[in-house]
Amino acid sequence: MSKKTIIGVDVGGTFVKFGLFLEDGSLLEKWQAATDQTEPDAVLRRIKQESERAMQKSGMTGREVLGIGIGVPGSVDGHGMVISAPNLGWSMVNIEKLAKEYFCVPVSVANDANAAALGEQFFGSGEGCDSMVFVTLGTGVGGGVIVNGRLLAGAFGGAGEIGHMLMNEQETRACTCGKCGCLEQYASARGIAEMAKEKLASTNQKTILRSLDVITAKEVFDAIREKDSVAVELGEMFGKMLGRALSYMASAADPQMFVIGGGMSAAGDVLLEYVEKYYRQYAFAPSKRTPFLLARLGNDAGIFGAARMVQLEHV
């Protein structure tokens, strides 16, 4: 009997990523397309076209599609309702319901970072683990909490929304969410770049960073490796904030492991070092030794997780 297929989709503000999988989770093909239109109907139409094209190209036409998993950059409740996805301009869109007009197979929807968490848990660094907190450090900070091998969506789509934990009441700069002092302002690539700019403006200390035209998180971590003292201060601030935030995640869910992904995780061990150092200082005794791992699936975590969502419901 020929295996069924699964379509995994990761909708971003710039690109939509696609994966064509077999029901056992093996990836046949992956590709991406520019997110030119962001209305819910346009996105679903695009997913339909792309899926059909890929099925044809891979000689899979006629194979039964088990389901379609979709990750979206916004808060999604446990019933397929996208409560808000600012980058797409969506608000209160029940995408699972809407999808019924386009597909005759079941569609599962989750927050993109939540989907990535599920991808890493099942196909990546968390393989074989049952509970995990995943953090993605990119332009922003996202996350996902896995318990008993399943995603926590939360009652209002807010589970794993680690980026907007209010970490610093003294902060005067505003976060994109409107509050001041969110984790994202210290632990995202954008946050670190901004902290670096502020630091340089406020000190005369000698630093490699001053000679750069544009400072990104990558340069900061490179400079930390060179023992640049200004960069080390930035790394300490990053580690303190993320380490403390993750100690709170442990007080809630006490996972088997933490997995750190997203573009910034390319900085590797030096990044983990700062987070772990402060996490172990802040965490309560039972969770003090929880291991930290780097994510393994890179940009594919989202499509793998979307496929896993379908597996969990239908395999």
Add this chain to the structure above:
Amino acid sequence: MSKKTIIGVDVGGTFVKFGLFLEDGSLLEKWQAATDQTEPDAVLRRIKQESERAMQKSGMTGREVLGIGIGVPGSVDGHGMVISAPNLGWSMVNIEKLAKEYFCVPVSVANDANAAALGEQFFGSGEGCDSMVFVTLGTGVGGGVIVNGRLLAGAFGGAGEIGHMLMNEQETRACTCGKCGCLEQYASARGIAEMAKEKLASTNQKTILRSLDVITAKEVFDAIREKDSVAVELGEMFGKMLGRALSYMASAADPQMFVIGGGMSAAGDVLLEYVEKYYRQYAFAPSKRTPFLLARLGNDAGIFGAARMVQLEHV
């Protein structure tokens, strides 16, 4: 056919509370006994004697006992291992395993605040809800996280250990756990009493509290009702700390509701007011309107939750 029974036990440092339930969760009898001996074997022996006595007294001898649920004041993993229960002097005691020498029925063990959470979720204020964060404000601060109608124990027995979230890095006073600045130092009855003492020593402000021989959390909340400005400042500090901690719980688990129990919750609406005010300020958009409820089962939450643990496994 006559119904089976369940024994629910809540082991405290001072008293052991017992409940004899029918399998549907109705309480037949409750009673308590002094915790005179705290060795694991002595506690289990006591549970055995008390259960047999109660079964006899209630004319239940001969009825099948479905199981025994036990809440203990310490961290317990998902496999019945008590990792540490300082008030009982227990460390790495597998109480479920040990119980097999005393009982021929299954024994389920959980942290006492976790058990209380389950009690409130199923028989108390959380009736009918699926996910909940429970906080118990007593001498210390404990908690429990319910997801999909079940307790989160956590990989290392640390889930719901809200009392030792490190809320204030500037704190110089030490918590019982050794760290400085834990939630418990601002949100427990002991913590509020200590804050009051410090405050009185550092100010000359007129306050009702100064005339009291001993200040407890109760007097502080009574004084808040009288609009005593020093008491209001203490209430603000309490609300800020607990409100922020619960906003972190929402970032992790995004529950349907928060339920506040423990002795201090007798202060009622005025207490909720301070917590809610700051919670709504700190929480990320999707979880901003999560309802807050007062617990309903009082000191019985633990035995009800212990009975519920047995139900979940065997009914």
